[in-house]
Amino acid sequence: MAALFLNRCSALLLVLLLTGCEALLFYPQRQLLRDPAAVGLAYREVSIPVADSALHGWWLPAQEPRATLLFAHGNAENISTHLASVYWLPSEGINVLLVDYRGYGRSPGRPSLDNAVADLQASWHWLLAQGDAAPLPLLGFGQSLGASLMGVAVAREREALAGRLKGLVLDAGFADYASIAREQAAKAPLTWLLQLPVAWAMPKGYDLIDALPQLPRAPLLIVHGRQDTVVGVQHAQRLFERAAQPKQLYLYDGGHIGSFHDRLSRQRLLDFIADSLAD
Known part of the structure; x- marks a missing residue:
């Protein structure tokens, strides 16, 4: 009886994975x-046109800005819960645009x-069109997922961003969707046998590792936690090997997207930004 139950569950899960793998990537809230005011930040709401609607975002202005940063969060929740990764940057002279994906x-x-x-492509165009941010x-x-999305978006906007993009940071990104799906399926007995079907069913044409050679020339910083149990550190090593110079790999002792909650990691990012802006 137990074996029959497990077989039926596995069959159902296989159907769900093969017909809706892309939907399993997103957990919106x-x-x-x-809002940023809750942590003492000045901000304004922004609306960015896309094909069928408009994206909601927050603009965090720096008092004496030296650069503008577009932030792409991961697959869960929304900008309000990912604010902790970037709220400290305006005080360091970096304007920040946070945008929620559709949904x-x-x-x-x-x-x-x-x-x-x-x-993200629309967000880049919005930034390029802003008079106060353009110079x-x-x-x-x-x-995480935002690293993959960002890499693909920047590659597709290579011409528009050429000469304007001065640095790209990819934190806790995974090399390709097939690998991360196979690794996640291998973690549970119920899905262990589904590793290959799940990997095969993942969307094609969006892999970060394939986007890296198409990026505009700009310094790249790949960040990853050595104890990341969601996206293994081997993904960072694969991405670093594939990326073109100039590039840096920063591995810290911590888990998934825990990077910029500590002083040392923040300083590493600030050093990268300073070096990138000086080039």
Whole structure:
């Protein structure tokens, strides 16, 4: 009886994975749990046009800005819960634009890989069109799924960002969707046998490792926690090997996207930004 139950569960899970793998990548949350004012930050709401609606975002201005950074969060929740990764940057002279993908927070629509990449492309175009931000150097920063989305978006906007993008930070990114799906399936007995079907069913054409050679020439910082149990550190090593110079690899003692909660990691990012802006 137990074996029959497990077989039926596995069959059902296989059907779900093969027909909706892309949907399993996104875990949006509509409610915003706080805003930047809750941590003492000045900010303004922004609306960024996309094909069928407009994205909601926050603009965090620095008093004496030296660069502007576009932040791409991971696959869960929304900008209100990922604010902790970047709220400290305006005090260091970095404007920050946080944007929710379609289906997250106050951004209407449905999340998908194609939509999310297009959302970041639209965000880059919005920044390029801003009179107050246009003269400043631009930086990109993506975390987890956001690292993959950011890499693909920047590669697709290579011509528009050439000469303007001065640095790209990819934190806790995974090399490709097939590998991360196979690794996650291997963690549970119920899905262990589904590693190959799940990997085969993942979307094609959005892998970060394939986007790296297409990036505009700019300094790249790959960040990863040695104890990351969500995305193994081997992904960072694969990405670093594939990336072109100039590049840096920063491995810290910590878990998934725990990087910029400590002073040393923040200083490493600030050093990278300073060096990138000096080039």
